[in-house]
Amino acid sequence: MALINCKKCGKLFESENNILCKRCSEELDNPYTKIKNYLYYHRGANLMQIAEATGISRSLILKFMREGKLETMNKKETDF
Numbered sequence: 057m058a059l060i061n062c063k064k065c066g067k068l069f070e071s072e073n074n075i076l077c078k079r080c081s082e083e084l085d086n087p088y089t090k091i092k093n094y095l096y097y098h099r100g101a102n103l104m105q106i107a108e109a110t111g112i113s114r115s116l117i118l119k120f121m122r123e124g125k126l127e128t129m130n131k132k133e134t135d136f
């Protein structure tokens with residue numbers, strides 16, 4: 057194992073072939089973070105597109121929408 061700097065936060069950590077520290081990789085695995093990141097680059101993407109691109113289930117995405125966490129979405133998409 058080697059000590060390297062996390063590519064995201066710059067923190068020094070013991071790496072096992074990963075470039076992000078534990079905290080950042082956990083954050084990256086977080087479905088909400090994934091969706092937010094996707095929407096950042098794909099503004100106005102619909103539910104299907106998000107689900108396909110992120111591999112996150114549509115029901116979970118819908119749940120985030122209903123909680124008002126994904127405000128860049130079209131309101132119409134949450135109606136079905």
Ligand SMILES: [Zn+2]
Binds near residue numbers: 062063079080
């Ligand atoms: Zn980090």
